[in-house]
Amino acid sequence: MEGTRHRASKSRAVVLLLALLATDGVLAVAAEARFEAAADIRTAAEAAARDRLADVPGQVTAQAEELDPRLQMPACEVPLAATVPPRPQLSSRLTAEVRCSGVRPWRLFVPVRVSVRQAVVVTAMPLERGKILAPGDVILADRELGLIGGGYLTSVEAVTGQVLRRAVPAGAALSPSLLEAPVLIRRGQAVTLQARAGALTVQAPAVARGDGALGQLIEVQNLSSKKLVQAIVQNEKIVEIQLP
Structure with a gap:
């Protein structure tokens, strides 16, 4: 009889222990459910960084920094939104703003390291x-x-x-x-001054008054008229002016 009572008491203790463990698990899950998972916040930040660099050619990777475990943001009943503001130059570090627009709205700035290769x-x-x-x-x-x-x-x-x-x-x-661009014409070099007006082209001997690369505007002296004019370097020997 005494052995039976002992076994019954032991069984009740086991059941009570299991109940306590189950309760602790439920409480832990409930506590987690009250707060947004850090992994979800980081995922949203990384996605925003990749979206910002979508037009950049190359292989893009993004990794959000670990969040402070003491930071507990209320669970968001709607999908998280995240954006990264534009930057004038490509940087290896961006900051994503992660937002919850639910009944308890919040926002959090998350640093993200990005690599574009x-x-x-x-x-x-x-x-x-x-x-x-x-x-x-x-x-x-x-x-x-x-x-x-x-x-x-x-x-x-x-x-x-x-x-x-x-x-x-x-x-x-x-x-x-x-x-x-390489210099094609040097100062003092003899060149051909070419003037173009529609289908009509007129040429005259000239001397460069400065160095010039392809497409660069330089000053030359027309040896026939002795006038100084601005002309565009076409190649190693020809400069051209456009007539109206």
Whole structure:
């Protein structure tokens, strides 16, 4: 009889313990349900960062920073909204504003680290200032765009024939500010001044009064009239003015 009471008492204790454990689990789940999951907030921030960079060519990755575990935002009964404001330059760090527009609205600013990788033009070897670039001088290499200062270029053909403004080491990403068009006409050089009006073209001998690259406007002196005029460099020998 006493053994039976002991077993019954032990059974009640086990049931009570299971009930307490179940209650704790329910309370924990209920507590979690009252607050928005940090993972969902980070996911919304990362999606907003990728949307902001959707037009940027290359491979985009985004990773939101871990949230302070003490930060507990009320659970949102509607889908979270998130935006990233535009920036004038590509940056490796963005800030996403995550918002809840439910009955208990809130907003939270979440830092997001982004990486955009793309094949850009880099030097294949150390190059000196004034070097006229040939196809073998540069290659395409994968780079993280946010770490490149001053812009970048993506076409080897576009830089071929351009002149370096300063010396650069091997593996350096080339930017538009590092390049300039080669000088085709030098100061004092004899050139042909060409004037065009519709189908009519008139030419006269002239002398360049300054250096000029392709498409650049320079001053030349017409040797026939001795007048100074502004003309556009067409090639190594011809400059042209447009007549009305």
